[in-house]
Amino acid sequence: MTEGANSISKAAALAIPWPGPDSHKHNRGRLAVICGGPLQTGAARLAAAAGHRVGAGWVSLIAAPEAAVILACHETERLILERRAGAQLSDLCEGFDACVLGPAFGLSEAHAGDVLDLVTGFAKPLVLDADALTLLGRTGPEGDLWQAVRAxxxxxxxxxxxxxxxxxxxxxxxxxxAEVSLALAQALNVIVVHKGAVTWVATPEGDLAFSDLATPFCASAGTGDVLAGLIGGLLAQGMAGFDAACAAVWLQASAANRIGPGLIAGDIVSALPAILNDLVPEELKRN
Ligand SMILES: NC(=O)C1=CN([C@@H]2O[C@H](COP(=O)(O)OP(=O)(O)OC[C@H]3O[C@@H](n4cnc5c(N)ncnc54)[C@H](OP(=O)(O)O)[C@@H]3O)[C@@H](O)[C@H]2O)[C@@H](O)CC1
Ligand SMILES: Nc1ncnc2c1ncn2[C@@H]1O[C@H](COP(=O)(O)OP(=O)(O)O)[C@@H](O)[C@H]1O
Structure with a gap:
């Protein structure tokens, strides 16, 4: 079944969107990243920074007041959107082009309700990672959340x-x-990016691609959060789901490989401009 799978190459990343003369920050893609509690803001910050670096023009972190204050101590370029008591995530995300939900989000009943709300009420591209997936696994195929994702x-x-x-x-x-990734893509009606030393990307339609490019130094806390943010940033710029996933996998691996030993997740974000500079069309180069 895996014989037709493509190895993800530089070509995937050459397809990423680039700004033009008519670009401004609001039409380059608006990305929302949902933050967890005040002691767990790092994962969402990594995702947001990655989405920003890969070209989304406006990136907001959405957080409850206690976490928003922590974010405000760290963030310079990302906007912080405070979520007051009773506000629904789906309402706060209106006006964004894509959203990332899950990194260090939380696993309570209330968090499960938030995931269901966003999955149901946010009609734009959505990346579900980490705790959102654990919550989805808890409900299982018969659960409301699983059915909402499918729908x-x-x-x-x-x-x-x-x-x-x-x-x-x-x-x-x-x-x-590869086979189980395809089966899950079909069962959930989602694009699956099944991470690891070999990362497989599978769609419900049967598209399949893999990458074994990344250094094992990627096995370090937060590197998956960076990948989720890269996918979100590319989706916000209008890239199709499978293309965004493949491009993000290649970008994350290439940036990580440039660092190698000593890598920590934020280094991947910092290495992105050099990787992007190798891809950018000649007419956009001013250096
Ligand atoms: N900066 C921050 O704030 C960061 C915060 N983060 C946040 O922390 C939370 C927990 O994140 P998490 O990834 O540890 O997930 P979790 O649900 O506890 O499952 C882990 C268990 O699954 C298993 N396991 C099996 N294979 C595995 C594999 N290939 N890779 C990994 N695990 C594998 C393994 O079980 P074992 O095999 O050891 O029995 C392992 O013990 C989550 O909210 C995340 O977003 C992180 O993003 C980092 C940066
Ligand atoms: N041995 C490995 N070789 C190459 N890449 C790896 C290896 N182990 C993990 N990775 C990559 O590192 C990232 C880890 O993601 P994840 O486990 O979700 O981390 P976190 O939740 O801490 O951000 C994934 O992109 C995965 O593909």
């Missing part, structure tokens, strides 16, 4: 690591990673 018409991209994948689809043999 979405806008693209949904999920980015499970092996542990999160098993919560969604059960155990699998290591040599069946």
């Amino acid at each position: 979405r018409t806008a693209p949904t991209i999920i980015t499970p690591h092996a542990g999160e994948f098993e919560r969604l689809a059960g155990d699998y043999a290591p040599d069946k990673k």
